[in-house]
Amino acid sequence: MQDSPVFSFLNSLSPIKPVKSTHITQTINSLTFASLPSVFTSPHATSLRESRFLQRHQISDQSNAEFSTDDGNMVYTDKTEKLDEYKENLDPRVSNICAENYNVVEYGCSSSSTFIQIAEESSGSGLYRDEMSLQVISQTDQAKESAPSDWESLISDGSDLFTFESPNIDRDAYSKPVDPSTIFYTSIKNAIQNEVVSGKRFGQANEQPQNLSTQPEEAIDMTENAEASGLIPCEKTDFEHVTGLYRGVRRRCLVFELGGSRIKRLDNNDSCPDSSNMQNSEGNTSSNQTLAPTKLVNDSSCNAFPGIGLHLNALTTTSRRLLVGPTSFSDNMHASTSGQEDYANGIPPLEDSFQESDYMENVEMNQTSPKKKSRRTEQVVEGGDQSCKRCNCKKSKCLKLYCECFAAGVYCVEPCACIDCFNKPIHEDTVLATRKQIESRNPLAFTPKVIKGSDSLSEIGDDFSKTPASARHKRGCNCKKSGCLKKYCECYQSGVGCSINCRCEGCKNAFGRKDGSSCTDHEFEEDETETNEIEQSMDSALHATPLNTKRKIIEPFPSKQKPPRSSSSIGSSSGKSNFFPPPPKFSQHFETVNEDELLSDFLELNSPIKLSSPNRKR
DNA sequence: GAGTTTGAAACT
DNA sequence: CAGTTTCAAACTC
Structure with missing residues (x-):
C-alpha cells in the first residue's frame, strides 16, 4: 500500500495521510472482532451521519469554516487554527502521531466527556484506561513550552464545551468536582512534566513505560482495545473541532457511535429513542459495557440512511461490496464500518444530503397520538430514514410483516404505538425465530421491496428493463380498486412504476403503468382529474417529507406539477429526471442500494421464487 | 378522531 | 395454490 502512487501522492500532501490509512484498517479489524451479535442492526442506521462526517472531513482541512457553520459555533474555527498552529x-x-489522530476523529466521533475523562485519568489518578495521545504529546519539550499557553487560552475560551453529556459514562466514577477545563489543562501539563510516555493499559501499573514515539502503533492498538472493549465511552460532541491536536483520542469512536447522538443531545430529547429503549430493555450491564456496536447503531438511528432494515439496513452502505445474503451480524458490523472503509479506500462516501435542520424538524415531530404518529412517522420515513419506522401494531405483536418495523428489520422503538410488542431486543430469540420462520416461507421476505433499476439490469436484458420505470417493486402490486394511484399500492408508494410483475387491474400508476405505456400528454389531459389527485398527493408528500434529500436534487414536478409524462424518463438510472416524483416510502431503498445486484445474486443463490410470474399469486 | 377502504400478509 | 381471513396503513368524513 505504501508503494502505491496514491500513497505517495497523499504523503506528499500531508504527513498525516499515510498513518491514517493504516489505522483505519486497524480500526475496522478491531471492530470486526469486537462486535457483538445482534438480531437486528440498530433500527436506525448511521451511515448518513457517518458519511456526513466523512464528507466534512474531506474539506475540513481546507476550510475550518465548515466546522463553524456546521455546528453553528464559530468559536471552533479559531480554536482549530490554534491547534493547527x-x-x-x-x-x-x-x-x-498527532497528525495521525488528527484525521480520524474528523470522522465524527468526539466527546468532551470522554476527553475529560481521559484528562482526569492522565492527571495522576492512576486509573488509566487508555493510553491516549495525551501522553504521546508529552514527550517533547516543545510541547511543554507551547502547549500551556495555547491550551490555556483555548480552554478558557471554550470551557463550556467541556460538559459531561455522555450517557455512557459512569459519572460517579469520574465525579471529581473539578472544572473540566482545569482538569484538562492540568492533565496535559502533568503529562508533559512527567514525560509520561507509558502505554499503560487499563488496570496495569505504570511499570513499563513505553515510548510511543517509537511505538506509536502499539499505543494506538491499545487505544483500540480499550475502545473495542467498551472501556471508552464514545460520545461525539462539538469538542472534536477544538481538539485538532488530540483528535486521535476518539478517532475510532464513530465506529461505535455513528452519529445522531450529538443532535439528540442538542435537542435534549431522544427523538429516536430506540437507543435508550434498546439499552434499557436489554437491561444488561455487561452488554452495555461491551456493546459498543449495538449502542452505536442505536444511537445513530435517526440519522440513518434510508435503510432496508434489519441486517439489510447495513447494505445501504455496503452495496458495493456486500451481497444480500443471510443476514448476519458480521455483515452488520461490516456495514457499520463500511463508511470508513470506503473512505479509506478512496471511495467517495455516500451522499451526505442529510440536513441537520431537517433533522431537527423531525425531532420536533414527536408524536402524541397513534394516529398522528402514523402519519408523522411516514413523514419521517419519507424524509430520509426508512429505518426510523414507527408502527402501530395491535395484534401482530410486531412479529409479522404487517409490522413495518419488523418488516424493515428494525426493532420497535419507543415512539411506536404497538401493543404487546415482541419486536424488542429483549425478545431477540423470538424475533430471530420468527424471522427465520418467515424467511423459510419466503426467502425474500426481508429483502427490499423495491429494487433499483440500473444499467446492469438493462445489460442483462432482464424483464425489469423493459418495464416502464427503471426501479421496480420486487413482486409487483395486486391492486384492484386503487388504480395504483394510492399509497395502498406498493409500487406507487415506493415511487416506482408498475411492471409486468404486477397483477394490478386498471393500473394508472403515474410512475409507470403496468402495460408499459407511456403517459402521454393526451392521456394526462384525459386523466386530469386523476392527475390532480396525484399532484395533490405528491405535493402533500413533498411537503411532508422534510428529510427527503433527493428532492433537493431532483425537483419532483415543476410548479404546475404533473406526474411523469414519459415513463422512460422516470427515475431513469442513466438520466437525471426532473420528474421523479417524491418517493413516498421505500424509494430511499433504491436510491441508496444497488439492489438489483443484491437481489439477483440472492435469488440466484437462494430463492426458488420466480419473480416474473404476474399471474401467479404470491 | 372515528370509521372505512384497501391490499399485503397470513392462514386454511 | 386458490380462497379466505387478518392485519395495519391509507384514506375519508
Whole structure:
C-alpha cells in the first residue's frame, strides 16, 4: 500500500495521510472482532451521519469554516487554527502521531466527556484506561513550552464545551468536582512534566513505560482495545473541532457511535429513542459495557440512511461490496464500518444530503397520538430514514410483516404505538425465530421491496428493463380498486412504476403503468382529474417529507406539477429526471442500494421464487 | 378522531 | 395454490 502512487501522492500532501490509512484498517479489524451479535442492526442506521462526517472531513482541512457553520459555533474555527498552529510547532515525532489522530476523529466521533475523562485519568489518578495521545504529546519539550499557553487560552475560551453529556459514562466514577477545563489543562501539563510516555493499559501499573514515539502503533492498538472493549465511552460532541491536536483520542469512536447522538443531545430529547429503549430493555450491564456496536447503531438511528432494515439496513452502505445474503451480524458490523472503509479506500462516501435542520424538524415531530404518529412517522420515513419506522401494531405483536418495523428489520422503538410488542431486543430469540420462520416461507421476505433499476439490469436484458420505470417493486402490486394511484399500492408508494410483475387491474400508476405505456400528454389531459389527485398527493408528500434529500436534487414536478409524462424518463438510472416524483416510502431503498445486484445474486443463490410470474399469486 | 377502504400478509 | 381471513396503513368524513 505504501508503494502505491496514491500513497505517495497523499504523503506528499500531508504527513498525516499515510498513518491514517493504516489505522483505519486497524480500526475496522478491531471492530470486526469486537462486535457483538445482534438480531437486528440498530433500527436506525448511521451511515448518513457517518458519511456526513466523512464528507466534512474531506474539506475540513481546507476550510475550518465548515466546522463553524456546521455546528453553528464559530468559536471552533479559531480554536482549530490554534491547534493547527500548535501542532506545527511540535516535535516532528509528536506531530506525526498527532497528525495521525488528527484525521480520524474528523470522522465524527468526539466527546468532551470522554476527553475529560481521559484528562482526569492522565492527571495522576492512576486509573488509566487508555493510553491516549495525551501522553504521546508529552514527550517533547516543545510541547511543554507551547502547549500551556495555547491550551490555556483555548480552554478558557471554550470551557463550556467541556460538559459531561455522555450517557455512557459512569459519572460517579469520574465525579471529581473539578472544572473540566482545569482538569484538562492540568492533565496535559502533568503529562508533559512527567514525560509520561507509558502505554499503560487499563488496570496495569505504570511499570513499563513505553515510548510511543517509537511505538506509536502499539499505543494506538491499545487505544483500540480499550475502545473495542467498551472501556471508552464514545460520545461525539462539538469538542472534536477544538481538539485538532488530540483528535486521535476518539478517532475510532464513530465506529461505535455513528452519529445522531450529538443532535439528540442538542435537542435534549431522544427523538429516536430506540437507543435508550434498546439499552434499557436489554437491561444488561455487561452488554452495555461491551456493546459498543449495538449502542452505536442505536444511537445513530435517526440519522440513518434510508435503510432496508434489519441486517439489510447495513447494505445501504455496503452495496458495493456486500451481497444480500443471510443476514448476519458480521455483515452488520461490516456495514457499520463500511463508511470508513470506503473512505479509506478512496471511495467517495455516500451522499451526505442529510440536513441537520431537517433533522431537527423531525425531532420536533414527536408524536402524541397513534394516529398522528402514523402519519408523522411516514413523514419521517419519507424524509430520509426508512429505518426510523414507527408502527402501530395491535395484534401482530410486531412479529409479522404487517409490522413495518419488523418488516424493515428494525426493532420497535419507543415512539411506536404497538401493543404487546415482541419486536424488542429483549425478545431477540423470538424475533430471530420468527424471522427465520418467515424467511423459510419466503426467502425474500426481508429483502427490499423495491429494487433499483440500473444499467446492469438493462445489460442483462432482464424483464425489469423493459418495464416502464427503471426501479421496480420486487413482486409487483395486486391492486384492484386503487388504480395504483394510492399509497395502498406498493409500487406507487415506493415511487416506482408498475411492471409486468404486477397483477394490478386498471393500473394508472403515474410512475409507470403496468402495460408499459407511456403517459402521454393526451392521456394526462384525459386523466386530469386523476392527475390532480396525484399532484395533490405528491405535493402533500413533498411537503411532508422534510428529510427527503433527493428532492433537493431532483425537483419532483415543476410548479404546475404533473406526474411523469414519459415513463422512460422516470427515475431513469442513466438520466437525471426532473420528474421523479417524491418517493413516498421505500424509494430511499433504491436510491441508496444497488439492489438489483443484491437481489439477483440472492435469488440466484437462494430463492426458488420466480419473480416474473404476474399471474401467479404470491 | 372515528370509521372505512384497501391490499399485503397470513392462514386454511 | 386458490380462497379466505387478518392485519395495519391509507384514506375519508
